Amino acid sequence: MDGLIAASREFFREPLEEKRAYSNLIGGKQWQLEGYGNDPVKTQDQIMDWSDRLHLRVEPEDERNLDRWPGHPESFRGLLHEYTASCKRVKDGILRAMARLLELGEDDGILNQFGDKGTTYARFNYYPACPRPDLVLGIRPHSDVCVLTLLLMDEHVAGLQVLRDGTWYRVPPVRDHTLLVNVGVSLEIMSNGVFWGPVHRVVTNSEKERTSLAMFYSTDLEKEVEPIAELLGEKQPARYRKIKFRNFVAEHYEYFSKRERVIESLKI
Numbered sequence: 001m002d003g004l005i006a007a008s009r010e011f012f013r014e015p016l017e018e019k020r021a022y023s024n025l026i027g028g029k030q031w032q033l034e035g036y037g038n039d040p041v042k043t044q045d046q047i048m049d050w051s052d053r054l055h056l057r058v059e060p061e062d063e064r065n066l067d068r069w070p071g072h073p074e075s076f077r078g079l080l081h082e083y084t085a086s087c088k089r090v091k092d093g094i095l096r097a098m099a100r101l102l103e104l105g106e107d108d109g110i111l112n113q114f115g116d117k118g119t120t121y122a123r124f125n126y127y128p129a130c131p132r133p134d135l136v137l138g139i140r141p142h143s144d145v146c147v148l149t150l151l152l153m154d155e156h157v158a159g160l161q162v163l164r165d166g167t168w169y170r171v172p173p174v175r176d177h178t179l180l181v182n183v184g185v186s187l188e189i190m191s192n193g194v195f196w197g198p199v200h201r202v203v204t205n206s207e208k209e210r211t212s213l214a215m216f217y218s219t220d221l222e223k224e225v226e227p228i229a230e231l232l233g234e235k236q237p238a239r240y241r242k243i244k245f246r247n248f249v250a251e252h253y254e255y256f257s258k259r260e261r262v263i264e265s266l267k268i
């Protein structure tokens with residue numbers, strides 16, 4: 001873990017021209033999810049996040065776009081490959097335990113909602129020290145659109161905050177490779193609202209830089225995300241409309257740029 005974080009820092013510290021070789025803008029213009037760079041620009045007055053990002057599809061393994069994976073430092077690709085395999089085991093264990101909490105008939109009741117080609121993205125976030133933390137956020141308020149996120153936070157510098165009942169709560173940094181497990185809004189829909197995808201943000205720091213690595217576990221892009229049938233009944237009607245995951249992601253970015261949550265539009 002330390003090696004991978006150190007390798008990602010090394011990448012982020014390289015000159016911009018080096019990093020642009022892995023850009024998320026095709027031909028310098030058309031935005032795609034994967035690669036190095038920021039969010040899509042949807043409106044002229046959109047305030048961007050104070051962060052540098054590298055977003056890579058790590059699963060399915062045979063669909064990796066290795067041309068987006070930094071070749072420097074040389075250890076990067078091997079370390080990310082190993083980290084992906086370890087995190088998969090953790091994610092499977094957590095989702096099986098959550099299926100039991102929902103009292104689903106089988107432990108794989110959530111895992112088998114992912115479809116044939118569930119996808120995992122690794123997102124490296126690098127937040128440089130910011131001279132005016134009062135003016136800009138590291139990441140604006142959002143909920144993760146995936147099923148589950150495993151977040152490896154900076155061991156020394158705080159920044160993540162979670163919204164609950166109108167108050168922002170600071171998440172302290174933790175040592176010893178602790179992972180923070182976050183529910184994404186896909187799981188909010190699947191669980192018919194039993195679990196919910198909290199709104200969170202990252203504040204900037206005037207003196208210290210910060211890094212984090214999020215692993216986002218999502219369903220197949222062609223799969224419809226919907227409440228699990230077994231959880232529904234006469235007394236438990238569906239609370240969310242279903243949506244194809246591909247459209248959910250597209251809409252997430254539309255709403256995000258307007259500072260709204262896409263899931264609100266799916267509530268019945």
Ligand SMILES: O=C(O)CCC(=O)C(=O)O
Nearest residue numbers: 123125153160202212214
């Ligand atoms: O940097 C963090 O602690 C959180 C990152 C995050 O929320 C995200 O990448 O979606």
Ligand SMILES: [Fe+2]
Nearest residue numbers: 142143144200
């Ligand atoms: Fe997030």
